[in-house]
Amino acid sequence: MPPSTAKKELIRSITAFIADKTRNDFNNLACRLFAYQFEAIPAAGAYYRKCGVTPANLKDFRDIPPIGLNVFKRYELFDGSRCSKTFRTSGTSGKGRGASCFADEDLALMTTSIMANAGATLFADNRTTRFMMLVPSPQEAPDIIMAHGMAEIAATWGTEPPLYAISRGAFLGPEAVAFLKKCIADQMPVTIIGGSFGFVNFVDRLTPELGSLALPPGSRLLDAGGFKGRSRELTRSGFLELMTAFFKLPADHCFNLYGLTELGSQFYSQGQGAKQPPHWTRVRICHPLSLNEVEDGEQGIPLLYDLANVARPLAVLTDDLGRRHASGFDIIGRASGSAPRGCSLSLEEIR
Secondary structure (H helix, E strand, O other): OOHHHHHHHHHHHHHHHHHOOOOOOHHHHHHHHHHHHHHHOHHHHHHHHHOOOOOOOOOOHHHOOOEEHHHHOOOOOOOOOOOOEEEEOOOOOOOOOOEEEEOHHHHHHHHHHHHHHHHHOOOOOOOOEEEEEEOOOOOOOOOOHHHHHHHHHHHHHEOOOOEEOEEOOEEOHHHHHHHHHHHHHHOOOEEEEEEHHHHHHHHHHHHHHHOOOOOOOOOEEEEEOOOOOOOOOOOHHHHHHHHHHHHOOOHHHEEEEEEOOOOOOEEEEEOOOOEEOOOOEEEEEEOOOOOOEOOOOOEEEEEEEEOOOOOOOOEEEOOEEEEEEOOEEEEEEEOOOOOOOOHHHHOOOOO
């Protein structure tokens, strides 16, 4: 079967899987996807062969050899489809920026994943809101995957175009305050989205001037990234205390997102709860040397399996540190020796 035909059939099957939470054939789809990537992504196929894992002997998705994030910076890990969009990592480690290519059909599948996940978590009440972004617009930051994904969410659940409070590297403080005050006056709920450290800088900057901004009922916050290794570190409880005090929102209206440029899917947590893998993904928290899964409550390296990664390897070993829970997982920070990265850094300079 021609690769293009195989890919179309896979995407059709995965799209149907995402739409149906009752499906229990994840393993079958993952093995089919591995067989496609084994042939379509030459560098990955060579690695899988060296590991002794082939489509002929793979029986369980857990046996797929994962590919570490550092490898994405050194090798072309793409199925050769016509690339219509490239997203890049922050490159804060000094080792260059990793790149993830998306063909049109890959972008469509990622959008399906984003909408299904946000609809089940961030907008489980299906309520529309205004949006304020503490990230640059996709026009200003076309290679930041978070900017792209959040614009898709705002287009679906937004009542009007979002306010982008970051432009040309500057924080538009007066515009942001005026926007939020108008939302309060209109009693129109607002969703604020940005990097974790950007939220802290936002609140630190405005607290002396305003004290607090009590957002209308139904408002919510979504932060992404973290604080490990930054000039100011906060626990999740400390972050929530700061946000709920300033915005006068209940903690369960504060969400955190964990995502990677190399993946098509994201992972949400609500309040102080654990992150919940959407049903088309799997997460294993593993010992860094053996890759054996740790027990509940123990720490390890998150190993992510994502069916929305068709053009790129579906099994990705992160360089983060996580903790396994019976109900999901937490991200504690960066693994030892890893540089901070991601959208939290893109807003670190807000002052």
